Amino acid sequence: MNNKLQNKMIEDMQLCDYCDRTQKSYSRAVRQLSNFWHVPAEEIAEQQVREYFLYCKNDQGWSASTMRIAYSGIKFFYTHTLPMDWETLRLLKIKRLTTPPTVLSINEVRLILGTARTPQARAFLATVYSCGLRLQEALNLTVHDICKERMTLHVRQGKGGKDRYIPLPKSTYNLLVEYWKTHRNKALLFQALGRDRKKGRTATTPMARSSVQQMMRRILKELPKIKKHATLHTLRHSYATHLIEAGVNLRIVQQYLGHSSLETTMIYLHVTDMGNSDAAARINRLMGGLDDA
Incomplete structure (x- = not known):
């Protein structure tokens, strides 16, 4: 994405009171999508986003937590920074695993x-x-x-x-x-x-x-x-x-x-x-x- 959009996304996340780590993770998710298609994020179409998620899930075998970060970052960008009315962003659901945590005696x-x-x-x-x-x-x-x-x-x-x-x-x-x-x-x-x-x-x-x-x-x-x-x-x-x-x-x-x-x-x-x-x-x-x- 261009510098103007990148700065706007950071400002949008700051307004949402996201911590620095979340801001970096979300920005990285959008960059990875852009690098995958070799085009700026603002030129990516909905079908490309859909295919990207399917590739990450089925071919790359990303874990639910990794998918959740990628999905959340990309959804934030195309919902707040560069609003798009895409069904794909409403369709994708990633269950949050609630496995009991490891505990030391x-x-x-x-x-x-x-x-x-x-x-x-x-x-x-x-x-x-x-x-x-x-x-x-x-x-x-x-x-x-x-x-x-x-x-x-x-x-x-x-x-x-x-x-x-x-x-x-x-x-x-x-x-x-x-x-x-x-x-x-x-x-x-x-x-x-x-x-x-x-x-x-x-x-x-x-x-x-x-x-x-x-x-x-x-x-x-x-x-x-x-x-x-x-x-x-x-x-x-x-x-x-x-x-x-x-x-x-x-x-x-x-x-x-x-x-x-x-x-x-x-x-x-x-x-x-x-x-x-x-x-x-x-x-x-x-x-x-x-x-x-």
Whole structure:
């Protein structure tokens, strides 16, 4: 697409309050469509869009999640930026898979934290797990987001641009304080160190997503006992599941995770049988003695 349309699409997505990652993914989807046909996006016809989706689905075997991103980006462009009344955009349906997430046990989480090589790595992973944060939420944390008096963490501009407050465990607070003493940056909690670690005090950019993800992969590689396919986001899944297993109300878990819908939080009920076992125990207590009647 030409620069004018490209800029308009970015502005349209900004008006819709889409995050940077979504903007990049949607823009990439339109570029891939254009590159496939070797013509600008504004010259593509509906039949070409239809054939492109069929090719990606049947010949390329794209997963549902990859198809969803491509479809959403292309639909956005031809619905908002360059409006087209195309039946194809209304026809395509991609089911969202709701497979239960991978969850680590508390002992497995402790193993991961114990294998972290640096104070930065340990403090970061502990914060992600014990506060149930998304990766970008953790990277964006500042010193001012910690309230020592209330022992809470202020998550700013989470998914959907929403702020929320989360209880900050004392043990995690202690790790953060000890780590902060190694750099004493006045703003960022998890700053990019680069090759010169002495610049940590004045760094103005957070750690890179790729660096943190690589760190997690390296730790898991050193722990052959953990057979599960885990990622950094698995720590957030584990946090939610462990809270539910501890008896925390589902609405509270929803609030801490920053979910808009309770239905999203309810997926964690499928990865624990604590609710069923607790119900069975209550039923047995309630019905106890019936055989003596």
